Amino acid sequence: xVVLDLLAAIAAASVAGAALFLAHGRHGDDRGGPRxxxxxxxGVAALAALACSIANVVEVAGGGTxxxxxxxxxxxxxxxxxxxxxxxxxxxxxxxxxxxxxAAILMLAVTFVVSLDDATLVKTAGLVVFAALSAVEFGRRxxxxxxxxxxxxxTLVVFGAFNLYRLAVSATVGISSALWQxxxxxxxxxxxxxxxxxGMGYGSVRLGRQLDDDPAPGTRAHDRRSLRQAxxxxxxxxxxxxxxxxxxxxIDLIRAAHSARRAEEMITVLVDAVHEAMPGAVAGxxxxxxxFVLHPGSVVRTDVEARIRRVFADQMxxxxxxxxxxxxxxxxxxxxVHDLSLLMESRRLRPGSHAVPRA
Numbered sequence: 001x002v003v004l005d006l007l008a009a010i011a012a013a014s015v016a017g018a019a020l021f022l023a024h025g026r027h028g029d030d031r032g033g034p035r036x037x038x039x040x041x042x043g044v045a046a047l048a049a050l051a052c053s054i055a056n057v058v059e060v061a062g063g064g065t066x067x068x069x070x071x072x073x074x075x076x077x078x079x080x081x082x083x084x085x086x087x088x089x090x091x092x093x094x095x096x097x098x099x100x101x102x103a104a105i106l107m108l109a110v111t112f113v114v115s116l117d118d119a120t121l122v123k124t125a126g127l128v129v130f131a132a133l134s135a136v137e138f139g140r141r142x143x144x145x146x147x148x149x150x151x152x153x154x155t156l157v158v159f160g161a162f163n164l165y166r167l168a169v170s171a172t173v174g175i176s177s178a179l180w181q182x183x184x185x186x187x188x189x190x191x192x193x194x195x196x197x198x199g200m201g202y203g204s205v206r207l208g209r210q211l212d213d214d215p216a217p218g219t220r221a222h223d224r225r226s227l228r229q230a231x232x233x234x235x236x237x238x239x240x241x242x243x244x245x246x247x248x249x250x251i252d253l254i255r256a257a258h259s260a261r262r263a264e265e266m267i268t269v270l271v272d273a274v275h276e277a278m279p280g281a282v283a284g285x286x287x288x289x290x291x292f293v294l295h296p297g298s299v300v301r302t303d304v305e306a307r308i309r310r311v312f313a314d315q316m317x318x319x320x321x322x323x324x325x326x327x328x329x330x331x332x333x334x335x336x337v338h339d340l341s342l343l344m345e346s347r348r349l350r351p352g353s354h355a356v357p358r359a
Contacts, residue, residue, distance in 0.1 A: 034089055035208050041085025041097075042204040048077040049197050056190070069111035072123040073104040079130040080104070082156070082200065086137035100130075121170055124163045131160030148206030155199030162192050223284035224344055227292055230282040231340045234296050241340060244281075244293040245330040245347065246270060246308065251289045254325065266325070267291065269315050277307040287347040294340075305329050 055063070055071035080103055084096025103126055111119040135156040138149050166184040173179050182188075231241045248254070248266060255263035267285055274283045274293050281295040305327075313324040334340045 037088045038085060038204060038208050041081050041088065042200070045078050045081035045085070046197070046201065048074045048081065049193075052078060053190075053193075056186075065112060065116065068116050068119065069108050072111050072119055073108040075123055076100070076107045076126045076130065077104045079127055079134060079156075079159075082152075083130050083134040083137055086134055086140075086143060086152075089143045090137060090140050092137075103130075117175055121167065121175075124166050127163045128160050128167065131156045131163065135160065143207070146207055147209070148203045151199060151203035151206065155196055155203060158199075159192065159196040162189075220286055220288070223292075224286040224341075227282065227284045227286055227294060227344065228337050228340060230294050231334070231337050234294060235336065238296040239335070240296075241334050242295050242298060243332040243334060243340065243343065244274075244278075244295070244304070245332070245343075246274065246291040246293065247289060247328045248325045249328050250325045263289070265319055266321075269319060270312060270327070273308055273312040273315055277311045278304060286344040290347045292344065292347075301329070301331055 052071050052074040055067050055074060059067040059071060077100055080096070080100030084100050087093070087096040107119075107123055107126060110122050114122070135153050138144065138152045138156065143149050144153075166180075166189070169175075169177070169180050169184045175184075234241045248270065251263050251266060254266060267289060270291050271283050271285065274281065274291060278293060278295060278299075281293050283291055283293045286292055308329075309327055312327065316322075316324050332343060334343065
């Protein structure tokens with residue numbers, strides 16, 4: 001029965017971690033900002049919960065003190081990282097991760113020098129402290145004003161109260177008593193922990209939806225955001241956004257024959273060529289090897305393509321490249337920002353696909 005409960009905790013941790021990373025919306029993390037911070041801290045906390053559950057299964061199967069030490073340390077990390085992440089979201093001093101790491105190392109060491117029962121009580125005390133700190137931090141502004149924070153606070157308060165109850169039972173009647181076995185045993189703790197993981201995961205996903213991205217300049221996410229903002233401005237003024245997609249079909253060969261740096265340099269030169277050939281247009285690189293150009297009005301396609309090719313060829317000597325790669329062009333027209341986002345996403349996943357019909 002205990003093993004089944006532990007497996008339930010593993011499943012809960014896995015689902016919570018998967019939900020967080022899926023809520024983030026992408027596999028590569030170049031977004032930065034509060035949402036990325038939340039996913040980073042709570043995602044690692046979910047992984048720590050998963051590791052804790054696995055270590056507990058190994059301990060039940062006869063893994064001994066080492067498995068118990070790993071389980072205790074990762075259990076403390078799970079709740080400690082929730083506190084550390086909340087501090088980051090509240091823009092407070094970055095002491096949470098370091099404190100959590102130190103507590104985990106201490107818990108790991110304590111398990112080897114005291115009895116396993118005493119180590120369990122020390123871990124339980126640590127969980128009470130970190131749960132209280134986390135609940136207080138998620139109850140602070142500005143995080144407390146966001147949807148999902150109340151769920152996190154309630155989950156942490158209940159989890160901390162249960163662990164405080166375990167300490168009270170151990171201090172009054174001992175861990176060998178019937179009261180402990182029926183209300184504070186490892187089996188009961190596993191069930192409560194699984195429910196807490198689900199609550200934390202759900203609250204974190206809801207909280208993450210309220211947070212903003214703040215990608216660093218030069219990242220693909222930054223260009224995607226800039227293009228969406230430019231598209232919104234063009235739509236307000238003109239009602240339609242004309243989008244030109246320019247690619248270098250040979251870019252993968254250039255990357256293989258020369259270097260990734262040379263390929264990125266080629267894309268940068270292409271962006272500069274677009275700016276020179278189409279003054280007033282907005283250009284960015286929202287996906288690898290792909291340049292998006294937004295402009296408000298229709299253009300003669302053959303003329304604009306010829307201008308970009310000519311300027312691009314003129315800039316090749318500036319980067320000491322002896323040949324001029326060919327360019328491919330696609331022309332689209334979108335009527336809202338969502339269509340542009342779909343177009344950028346299709347090129348991010350499959351640069352050569354045509355998910356959005358051409359204009």
